[in-house]
Amino acid sequence: MIRIFSILAGLFFIVGLLWSTAVDTLAFATDGLPTSPEKEFHIEHPKALSLKSDGPFGKFDKEQLQRGFGVYREVCAQCHSLKQVAYRDLAALGYSENAIKAIAAKTTINAKDPLSGEMKDRPGLPADHFPPVVYGGKGVPPDLSLITKAREGGAPYVYSLLTGYAAQPAKLANNPETKTPDGLHYNPYFANLNIAMVPPLAADGLVTYSDGTVATKDQMAKDVSAFLVWTAEPKLEARHQTGFMWVGLMLFVTVLSFLAYRNVWSGTKH
Amino acid sequence: MSFPWAKQYTPSHPAMVWLDERLPLPRLIYGAVGAGYEVPRNLNYFWNFGFMAGLCLVIQIVTGIVLAMHFAPNSAIAFDSTEHIMRDVNWGWLMRYGHSNGAALFFAVIYLHIFRGFYYGSYKAPREMIWLLGVVIFLLMMATAFMGYVLPWGQMSYWAAQVITGFFTAFPLIGDGLKEWLLGGFAPDNATLNRFFSLHFLLPFVILGVVILHIWSLHIPGSSNPTGVEVKSKADTVPFHPYYTAKDGWTVGLFMVIYGLFVFYMPNSMGHPDNYIPANPMQTPAHIVPEWYFWPFYAILRSFTQPLLFIPGKLMGVLAMFAAILVWFIMPWLDRSPVRSAKFRPLYRKFFWALVVDVLVLGYCGVSPPEQPYILLAQLATIYYFAHFFIIVPLVSSIERPEPLPFSITEAVLGHDGQAALAAKG
């Protein structure tokens, strides 16, 4: 009885599916595979970017992070916030306590005064997070704290996007429907090809590096991508190191317990 | 019940005797997972996933309780409090990555455990109750995992809550009201987050309770085995401890290595990047997909694009998705073959492997965008899925001629002569 019922129920779903399949496949046969400018011109695989933090033994390159922080402060911070990061976190980049205090003090923080309970402006302290950024232009600049984890492709994607601005291919530019609208900028690494962000690293030397590195566009893009790996995953080094010890310990335990297992079962066929 | 030759707990230390008379907990453990539980000697490694799943549940509960100490279930600060855990809490990153990757591996282990059951006919009499409780555990796990995924309140969290509760709007008349009731509002918001947090905390303990029932019902007939032949004599079994504690033990070590590789070296490989973007009710991500362990069911849901008679496609999809799991409940009665193990069922074995491939294809379609050619592929795979459970399983068990079974587990292990030698000795 239950089996007859089940076969009937199965046939019901299968008939429904066959109907859906027939309709969809007919449309597929007439329309062919879906096409769009994005499918044709979007570059899914970002450019290669090799950072010292890559791989299972990766560690941050503090000098590069400091350079990247410089790029963020001089260029990105005009529009993009970094609110998950606190000034005190900058100690991980090799800044001294006093240097961090000075960096924090340059910003104005609107915070509740603990005694009066009113919101007041005061200079930033190391314990404060980076403040929100007021932006009045076109588009919505995302917060950058987690950007390398929040985008498919991670840091290489950020690097590719920053260096990927290009002239629109003639095929798109000549068609009024696909031509990049005014105020947007063509970038094949961006998923829908036209991005509101003005090319941020448009010229060499926007930042002066204190360690003497030449601030080419490419160098700045690499450095800020490295910095944004750190902002998204500040515990990366601890994670890699703990992992090495844990996996090592577990391999040791596994081998020992495998031998113990063999002992227990020796002489018992199974 | 246990086999007559199973060892009895006999405490020797006076303190243990004292305890045994008042609270026989050591006796219970001894009989459940100790030397007092007799288990077929021929279990293969597919029988290790039950123990491993129990371990996963413990890992999830421990890391989850830790996370709940630091997490703030409020839609205004949930995302930031998750980042607070990742950045400021001592070892918080380990707890969070351990919990999120632990959930994924829990599902991996459970799927292997379930498909072990399909292959070896573990659901058949007298083990139907174990199987039914197992399907209940799986459903509870799906609900728990979904609600846990909503908690960090990222983009995928938010839209998962929106889409999954949207299933219920497919039901005529009551649908819209049901969704509002589930969400506590017209769209996911603080009320949703709070109740999901509460339930996400509660359900694992419900799962733990059902797991205890699952193990209890297992101990009535005892474990099944790869031949599917029931235990006949003492020679067929070995005590759980030390034999299977040792066997489970070393594979737990191996599991910990794999778990460690995910947590420490690719912690975000199974997650979606969009969940690192705070929830934004004004903008849907370009491509909504659930976590990988829901992909096959998601593909089934999306395969129904057209209405059938008076039933809208959306309702068909939702019904099909639920039916795809609920049909597991009646597996013991659909499959009437007297032979348990697919090892001796040539026809069923072929269909089993077809199902494995089919589910993998469904998973691939579930993560692909809803456009051709994936739609066609998903539809064909869904047709096979329904044909398999609803039609092929009942029919095959009637027409198939099984291969000859071994007389006993011992014969299967030692061969006929070994069995005779053992019988002569004993």
Add this chain to the structure above:
Amino acid sequence: MAHDAGIDTPTADSGAGLGALDSGGVRRRDFINIAAVSAAGVSGLVVLYPLISQMAPSADVLAESSTEIDLAAIQPGQAIKALFRKQPLFVRNLMPEEIKKATDVDNNASEFSKLRDPQTLADRTKPGKQNWLITMGVCTHLGCVPLGAGPGEEMSRGAFGGYFCPCHGSAYDTAARIRKGPAPRNLEVPPYEFTSDTVVKIG
């Protein structure tokens, strides 16, 4: 009992497979089994460490464990309340006569011996900065905030001119020492140092 090392099942039987082995083999196998169980036990202890450590104060809490206060604006006789580790802190610029009131007690042996918690003003301030009385604003009785440091509380400093706790009537003198009432100890002096003449770093 080869396989029971570390497992609390006293009567658990040893593995059936060991009977035929010579004693040297048994010893080696015992060693491996004990080592495996011990290594698993050690791993369990290792896991406990992060589970316990996670409950300790997190980095954002520790970041607020020290506070800097600018003293320039505090006039003699005036006191301010500040926040230190989420608790009130009293910073008071003592007037010369208040210092004298406190040191008079220090210099009079019979009076000093009557103190419940004997400490001199010099013990409770920094050398050369005796006018800066920096204490927690938490009554040592049951944790209320005493009066005398907030704005407009100058008239509520109690019988000894220091601070006065309105909850149960504990009165503190101008060195914030307990003189009357139920509190057992003087107001606590937190660790601090002067980073310049007018800036003090608490904690």
